[in-house]
Amino acid sequence: MDSTPSPTPALLGGEPAHTGPWPAWPVHDERERNALLAVLDSGKWWYGERVREFEEKFAAFQDARFGITCTNGTAALELALIGAGIGAGMEVIVPPYTFVATATAVLKANAVPVFVDIELDTLNLDAGQVEAAVTDKTAAVMPVHFGGLPADMDRIGEIARRRGLKVIEDSAHGWGSKWRGKGCGALGDAGGFSFQQSKNITSAEGGIILTDDPDLADTIRSLSNVGRGKDKPWYEHYLTGGNYRMTEFQAALLLAQLTRLPEQTALRARNAAILNQGLAGIEGLRTLREDPRANPRSYHLYGFRIVAEEFGLTRERFVEALRAEGVPCGPGYPHPLYRNPLFQRKGTGPAYCPVSCPYYGREMDYTSVVCPNAERACREVVWFSQTMLLAGEEDMRAIVAAVRKIRGSAARLC
Numbered sequence: 001m002d003s004t005p006s007p008t009p010a011l012l013g014g015e016p017a018h019t020g021p022w023p024a025w026p027v028h029d030e031r032e033r034n035a036l037l038a039v040l041d042s043g044k045w046w047y048g049e050r051v052r053e054f055e056e057k058f059a060a061f062q063d064a065r066f067g068i069t070c071t072n073g074t075a076a077l078e079l080a081l082i083g084a085g086i087g088a089g090m091e092v093i094v095p096p097y098t099f100v101a102t103a104t105a106v107l108k109a110n111a112v113p114v115f116v117d118i119e120l121d122t123l124n125l126d127a128g129q130v131e132a133a134v135t136d137k138t139a140a141v142m143p144v145h146f147g148g149l150p151a152d153m154d155r156i157g158e159i160a161r162r163r164g165l166k167v168i169e170d171s172a173h174g175w176g177s178k179w180r181g182k183g184c185g186a187l188g189d190a191g192g193f194s195f196q197q198s199k200n201i202t203s204a205e206g207g208i209i210l211t212d213d214p215d216l217a218d219t220i221r222s223l224s225n226v227g228r229g230k231d232k233p234w235y236e237h238y239l240t241g242g243n244y245r246m247t248e249f250q251a252a253l254l255l256a257q258l259t260r261l262p263e264q265t266a267l268r269a270r271n272a273a274i275l276n277q278g279l280a281g282i283e284g285l286r287t288l289r290e291d292p293r294a295n296p297r298s299y300h301l302y303g304f305r306i307v308a309e310e311f312g313l314t315r316e317r318f319v320e321a322l323r324a325e326g327v328p329c330g331p332g333y334p335h336p337l338y339r340n341p342l343f344q345r346k347g348t349g350p351a352y353c354p355v356s357c358p359y360y361g362r363e364m365d366y367t368s369v370v371c372p373n374a375e376r377a378c379r380e381v382v383w384f385s386q387t388m389l390l391a392g393e394e395d396m397r398a399i400v401a402a403v404r405k406i407r408g409s410a411a412r413l414c
């Protein structure tokens with residue numbers, strides 16, 4: 001750090017580093033308006049040609065052969081797992097630093113989530129720790145492409161092939177991300193995406209499952225459409241499916257949103273690069289590691305870590321100070337998933353199945369699980385939402401200036 005006195009932080013009465021609004025979300029224009037009105041006026045609101053068109057376009061966009069839409073990303077993960085044959089008595093390896101659906105989808109499939117720690121510098125499942133967690137019950141691994149950065153699919157794929165595991169990608173943040181030139185969600189057996197309101201392409205709620213496997217695609221289609229068979233009579237049901245169908249309104253919105261996605265993805269990446277460069281080298285702040293194999297990559301979140309002892313401020317005080325500078329940010333997940341009441345035996349469930357049931361034949365006790373990197377990430381990570389990365393270069397420079405100002409005044413702020 002140089003010895004020039006830092007300007008006064010906004011929290012102590014100084015001028016905020018950023019004034020004015022950040023980009024609004026969702027982004028929409030005549031494309032969405034006209035598409036929605038066209039559905040309205042057509043009278044065909046239900047699971048039809050627009051849903052099919054979006055499934056084909058999105059699958060092609062992510063380099064997958066098949067796409068099956070559904071109600072949301074949570075359902076997408078459940079359908080992908082159940083469709084891939086995951087069920088009672090099986091274990092699925094998941095990271096603990098993610099949204100709860102990653103793990104509850106496994107429980108909904110009647111299987112047992114096994115938490116394996118993340119890498120602190122990517123926030124993704126640590127592929128180097130996966131193999132040690134494989135047991136005779138392990139049936140699948142479910143990496144999350146956290147914030148849009150693909151997990152190490154080389155190592156995860158290699159372990160899965162060697163140990164006979166399915167790979168179900170939680171690609172909820174993976175729209176537009178590729179790993180070695182192939183789209184996320186098309187890298188394993190199946191991948192699930194979310195189109196919830198905060199996501200980079202949205203229909204308020206919605207999801208899709210991608211796969212290259214035609215049989216799996218038919219199974220997932222059937223599961224999502226009350227167990228109907230392909231080209232079979234309407235009231236003949238083959239599987240214990242549910243109604244997870246998407247509407248034409250949602251598909252119309254998504255088709256419009258998809259036209260904007262590549263350009264927005266590129267803009268977010270350019271802005272993230274400015275942040276990476278500007279925030280690098282600030283004492284006590286750790287930017288996340290990029291991976292040249294992940295190109296392009298989406299940014300659903302831009303994350304970094306504040307190491308309180310080195311930065312001179314707690315992460316909470318940092319967040320407070322940065323917000324005062326006019327830079328919205330959040331501290332991310334408060335605890336790894338296994339610390340939720342659901343896993344700490346404070347939740348309810350029929351005899352606590354499937355994690356403790358005769359079918360499993362083992363007793364999973366999450367109260368003794370500790371993943372040190374996930375714990376640390378929950379104490380140190382700060383996030384910006386994807387919407388901020390749609391702002392201008394000057395806004396990114398203001399973020400960097402704000403962070404540097406706070407670092408320079410840490411002693412006065414703590």
Ligand SMILES: Cc1ncc(COP(=O)(O)O)c(C=O)c1O
Binds near residue numbers: 101172195196
């Ligand atoms: C990593 C991850 N997986 C799954 C989901 C579930 O998606 P949805 O909210 O569409 O059910 C989310 C949603 O935030 C998520 O962030």
